[in-house]
Amino acid sequence: MDLLEHQGKALFAKHGVAIPDGRPAGTVEEAVAAADEIGYPCVVKAQVMVGGRGKAGGIKVAGDRAEASRAAEAILGMDLRGHTVRQLYVERASEIAEEYYAAIVFDRAAKAPMAMLSRMGGVEVETIVEEDPEAMRRVHVDPLVGFQGFHARRLAFEAGIAADVIGPVCALLARLYEVFVGEDAMLVEVNPVLVTSAREVVALDAKVTIDGSALYRHPELAELTSSAAEDPQEQMARERGLTYVKLDGDIGILGNGAGLVMSTLDVVAQAGGRPANFLDAGGGSKAETITQAVEVILSDDKVEAVLFNIFGGITRCDEVARGLIEAFAQIGVGEKGIPFVVRLDGTNDEQGRRLLAEADLPNVHTEATMLGAAQRVAELAGAREAG
Amino acid sequence: MAVLVGEETRLCVAGITGREGSFHALNNKRYGTQLVSGVTPGKGGQDVEGTPVFDTFHAAVEQTGANTAMVFVPPSFAADSILEAQDAGIELIVAITEGVPAHDELRVYNHLQRGSSRLVGPNCPGILSPGKANVGIIPAAFFSEGNVGVVSRSGTLTYQIGNELAGRGFGNSSIVGIGGDPVPGSSFIDVLELFESDPETELIVLSGEIGGDAEERAAEYIADHVSKPVVAYIAGFTAPPGKTMGHAGAIVSGSSGTAAAKTEALEARGVRVGKTPTEVAEIAVEVLSS
Numbered sequence: 001m002d003l004l005e006h007q008g009k010a011l012f013a014k015h016g017v018a019i020p021d022g023r024p025a026g027t028v029e030e031a032v033a034a035a036d037e038i039g040y041p042c043v044v045k046a047q048v049m050v051g052g053r054g055k056a057g058g059i060k061v062a063g064d065r066a067e068a069s070r071a072a073e074a075i076l077g078m079d080l081r082g083h084t085v086r087q088l089y090v091e092r093a094s095e096i097a098e099e100y101y102a103a104i105v106f107d108r109a110a111k112a113p114m115a116m117l118s119r120m121g122g123v124e125v126e127t128i129v130e131e132d133p134e135a136m137r138r139v140h141v142d143p144l145v146g147f148q149g150f151h152a153r154r155l156a157f158e159a160g161i162a163a164d165v166i167g168p169v170c171a172l173l174a175r176l177y178e179v180f181v182g183e184d185a186m187l188v189e190v191n192p193v194l195v196t197s198a199r200e201v202v203a204l205d206a207k208v209t210i211d212g213s214a215l216y217r218h219p220e221l222a223e224l225t226s227s228a229a230e231d232p233q234e235q236m237a238r239e240r241g242l243t244y245v246k247l248d249g250d251i252g253i254l255g256n257g258a259g260l261v262m263s264t265l266d267v268v269a270q271a272g273g274r275p276a277n278f279l280d281a282g283g284g285s286k287a288e289t290i291t292q293a294v295e296v297i298l299s300d301d302k303v304e305a306v307l308f309n310i311f312g313g314i315t316r317c318d319e320v321a322r323g324l325i326e327a328f329a330q331i332g333v334g335e336k337g338i339p340f341v342v343r344l345d346g347t348n349d350e351q352g353r354r355l356l357a358e359a360d361l362p363n364v365h366t367e368a369t370m371l372g373a374a375q376r377v378a379e380l381a382g383a384r385e386a387g
Numbered sequence: 388m389a390v391l392v393g394e395e396t397r398l399c400v401a402g403i404t405g406r407e408g409s410f411h412a413l414n415n416k417r418y419g420t421q422l423v424s425g426v427t428p429g430k431g432g433q434d435v436e437g438t439p440v441f442d443t444f445h446a447a448v449e450q451t452g453a454n455t456a457m458v459f460v461p462p463s464f465a466a467d468s469i470l471e472a473q474d475a476g477i478e479l480i481v482a483i484t485e486g487v488p489a490h491d492e493l494r495v496y497n498h499l500q501r502g503s504s505r506l507v508g509p510n511c512p513g514i515l516s517p518g519k520a521n522v523g524i525i526p527a528a529f530f531s532e533g534n535v536g537v538v539s540r541s542g543t544l545t546y547q548i549g550n551e552l553a554g555r556g557f558g559n560s561s562i563v564g565i566g567g568d569p570v571p572g573s574s575f576i577d578v579l580e581l582f583e584s585d586p587e588t589e590l591i592v593l594s595g596e597i598g599g600d601a602e603e604r605a606a607e608y609i610a611d612h613v614s615k616p617v618v619a620y621i622a623g624f625t626a627p628p629g630k631t632m633g634h635a636g637a638i639v640s641g642s643s644g645t646a647a648a649k650t651e652a653l654e655a656r657g658v659r660v661g662k663t664p665t666e667v668a669e670i671a672v673e674v675l676s677s
Binding site: 109111112144214243258266312314345 | 462463486487490491493494497498512524525526529539540541542543544545546547550567569570594596597598599600604620622623624625626627630631632633636637646662663664665
């Protein structure tokens with residue numbers, strides 16, 4: 001789960017990471033009130049999950065109240081690379097002396113947290129590091145020992161940080177590590193870490209990703225997910241406890257188990273079809289779950305055909321068949337004329353197929369194999385598109 | 388022979404008094420696995436259809452000689468339970484629990500590296516050695532004894548591949564689900580090493596998916612250390628970057644962890660990669676019949 005800048009900065013403040021004075025604002029009035037409190041000049045920043053906000057016009061400096069109002073008005077509602085700006089962050093403007101880069105990342109390959117520091121922070125950091133990999137210093141931390149002073153000193157000295165700010169930069173790194181562990185983060189990134197003309201060290205931006213599996217021990221962060229901008233179908237699925245990812249094709253997919261569903265998407269694509277979604281109904285799904293899953297899949301208007309690919313282990317194929325039959329009865333699937341291709345294998349597969357045969361649902365085709373089912377659904381979707 | 392679980396397995400199940408825990412523990416017992424005990428704090432002295440329940444792993448090990456643990460407790464208790472099993476001297480810990488926080492997995496992994504216990508999972512379907520023992524939730528009825536070892540990050544995809552092999556008359560030495568989480572206790576390499584030295588295993592199927600670099604590392608390991616033929620499958624070619632595809636570990640970050648890169652790494656090391664589960668079975672049969 002990715003946090004917006006102001007949400008990340010709230011966590012920074014909680015753990016003692018220095019940040020410029022700032023306030024979130026949802027309206028022009030709130031932004032102006034925030035700017036008045038903070039004082040001028042201030043910066044009005046769009047709160048969206050995209051990089052390069054500044055270049056795209058999502059960050060504006062305001063020298064007085066009128067400018068703050070104009071900036072807030074211009075940015076609110078703005079479209080930044082497909083994301084509509086609904087929230088602002090108003091922050092005290094800082095005089096920039098130097099820009100560094102700092103991050104703590106969850107290094108899956110090394111199975112350890114990795115702390116990173118560069119004195120070449122700012123928007124071009126990626127290009128700079130590509131040309132000069134030595135410009136980014138990295139150190140792995142033993143998670144059982146934690147972040148030590150030497151980790152920070154090594155990074156700071158090797159990165160060539162200005163001598164007078166070595167102390168505060170080391171302190172900042174230690175606190176970012178506290179955020180990383182204390183908040184169950186997968187990423188804590190600050191670009192830039194700012195050294196002001198008064199030689200203060202502050203985090204000017206905050207990019208924080210929280211582990212979704214750990215939200216149960218961070219109820220205050222769990223609440224943020226509901227407010228985050230989310231695709232309506234994905235939200236609907238989440239509320240029903242289904243794992244759904246929207247894609248841009250026209251074949252709805254339902255399967256059980258993440259690996260099998262991913263594989264189903266691939267096989268459908270190989271057969272010339274374009275999957276509309278990833279939907280994992282999970283293990284041991286009851287009929288009701290399947291009915292709800294059909295509802296989620298069909299809430300996407302682009303869907304022209306649906307594929308069920310079930311290999312029953314704990315999931316029973318007769319339950320899946322009942323769920324589909326119920327979906328036809330409850331939500332009028334038949335009226336939409338959307339064809340379904342169903343492949344049932346594994347636990348109770350014969351009972352499942354018999355139930356479907358007896359129900360004789362309109363436009364429901366059963367296939368014996370995964371490959372055959374993928375080819376059939378691709379043909380059916382193609383035919384509907386052509387028609 | 389087989390790997391990890393077999394006739395010598397003495398299983399103790401954490402969470403045996405829960406609905407899922409008791410269902411699968413008894414299922415494993417019916418299959419022939421020696422289920423010797425269970426652990427549920429506060430329910431020591433009870434039994435689950437004749438299997439004694441203890442308050443601690445230490446008591447279970449001492450009194451029933453358990454050497455294998457299956458962890459079926461909720462995610463918030465999973466790390467604690469795994470560490471308890473390790474502390475009690477259990478050699479093999481199989482964690483089925485899905486949704487364990489990544490930082491917990493990191494601490495558990497690094498702690499276990501310093502001892503001799505082996506962890507498989509979390510978020511895995513367990514291990515089946517057909518005809519010998521089943522520890523986990525793999526539906527054993529679809530598999531028979533044979534010479535193909537399977538190691539996989541996904542449960543149902545494993546069943547699909549196993550079923551395709553069974554349809555062509557081939558069985559399995561062992562099926563090991565290593566799980567779909569970002570920090571699995573055992574990697575492909577750990578299991579490849581076991582299959583390489585298992586006399587019953589003649590061919591290895593490796594079933595991977597997007598995210599991380601476990602398949603790339605496995606490719607290098609195979610080139611240097613595995614003499615037996617390996618056939619691979621990678622799921623997730625159509626997965627968009629930045630989206631978690633069901634498994635917490637199945638995510639393409641930027642340009643790393645893609646299915647194409649993994650396939651390329653494997654093929655560059657001489658590992659044949661099937662485009663579909665069906666093709667994996669076809670290649671396996673072709674190799675075994677030649």
